Amino acid sequence: MAVLNPRLRELQFHEIFQQCRAGHLAIVYGAATVRVRSSLKVFAQSLQSTYGAFRLPQSSQAKFADYHVEVTRPRNPRAFIRSQSQFRIDGIQPFDPFPLANALPLFEWGVNWCFGQRANQYVLLHAGVLAKGKRAVIMAAPPGSGKSTLAAAMMLRGFRLLSDEFGVLRPETGDLIAMLKPVALKNQSVEVIRAFSDKAVIGPLFTGTRKGDVAHLAANDASADAVHHPARPALVIFPAFQAGAALDSHRLPGKDAFAHLAFNSFNYHLLGAIGFEAIANVIAACPAYALHYSDLDAAISQIDRLLDKASEGTSVDAI
Template sequence: MRLREQPLHALSRQADRGRLYLDQGAARLRIRSSVKGFIRNLHLLYGAFPYLPADTGFADHHVELRRGRRLRALIRPQSRFRTDGQEPFEPFPLHGALPLFEWGINWSFAQRANQYILLHSGVLARADQAVIMAAPPGSGKSTLAAAMMLSGFRLLSDEFGVLDPNSGQLLPMLKPVALKNQSVDVIRAFSDQAVIGPLFIGTRKGDVAHLAPNETSTDGLHRPARPALVIFPAFEAGATLDCRLMAGEDAFAHLAFNSFNYHLLGPIGFHAVADVIAACPAYRLRFGQLEAAIEQIRSLLDEADRNTQRAAQGHPK
């Protein structure tokens, strides 16, 4: 059963009792909240996720989203986020509970999931071939990830490349894609399949709305993918497509040194990221049009696939 098939009032009751569970793949959350608007947004944006009953039990992160108390419940009401007893952020306005929750989860996961290498990247997959997309904020990474999901790729994550050092595979850490500013309208226009939540105006990251992961993505919550391609995308309005192969050592430096926890993991992180770069071609991709960028990524995946097959047959790449 999917979360959206559960009546809103039943989810609200579970959340009220601190027994609402959310499976994001690499982490499971237990949520307590009495903020009604927040649960409504959760129902919409996590609608395709599996529904977990109130007696699920284990969770990696215990989070609470509550209203401000006393005067703050009445005057300029607030929402506050707590995770395992910590309150990492200042309160947000009550209507901003969802972005607060999303950033809070990112923070919580980045702080604690050190059994994995947490690359600062989006990850999408075609079958089980993963594309790692790493780029600084403002480069169009989330917009491209959203458009790829809406074009048939499976979304594993928009924010975290969760690399398991034991298997060398990438695990889903699935959450709604945070679209910022103009990207919201770009994705609305890109596909009528896009389920987009309310627009939160004037957050610290600008105007933000969230794109719900689709069923293809939520059905693969526990299906890892093998790294096949590394892309460093950069959107430039009006730019023609430009795709350049990167030197392995440069790609390594960009991927490793921008990860959330590479510095904590020492040789484990070193070898895991080196294995990714040794196995995958890495490209800088400058694009001005989503469709052209996605077509190029498909063609790079085809090429990577052919090379893998040739290597398996003993031919040089």
């Protein structure tokens, strides 16, 4: 039986910090590997808490990284007046500095930026992806729809999380691969998920960021251990949270589902025919539903039901 490398939470903090400071810490997300350099203790502490389920990569995996990033203090005069952190990739700084205390959300958004800008070998859907076995649910929606909150809740109820931000679709095979990161919870969603499950491991709360108050839900062990396992699209959901609303779902015609999914893509317009064919194949293979909800458990039960029916090849009427 193969010996598994330790999880980040199983290491002593000084080990994590030494690897960060030396630029040796590699994080394997599935679709990408990122090598991190940082001498900021506050960042290393946040990283260990929110990436605790991730394992140190095997030596063969650690040799190559898609992105080499740094989270450091600026060296300009303002840095002596107000403590700040900056994100760099290959020596380039794509964002203005953040407060030092907000180094983790800066890193998270920086990795998203790197992947969204450079991973055009994939069709990148703005979607959460979760799976049961090899069957994947694609949840595509614009910001503010409750997509990340629902993805977090589904993981806490037994789904495997592949991503809450990027639906990474391989056009040559039609399967979905993980881009597993902590789930970014914003504003009221933080307390909603904290109350939803005592299994939720939530990192520190960062107040007053450009997206409001943000905290990160750590991926669970099952999701981290399956980071290299692809899944086949089986169901497409377009979720929308409405406070106090009764649960409602209805199936969308293929042309509407295609338009919604293509609209919720980071790089559809860049890929041309490749993107068109890949998304058309998903819609041809998967029933698509609009889902309006206010209760998370009711929404998850309905998604379970729709997924089972999709696997049986039968249609489900609106409820």
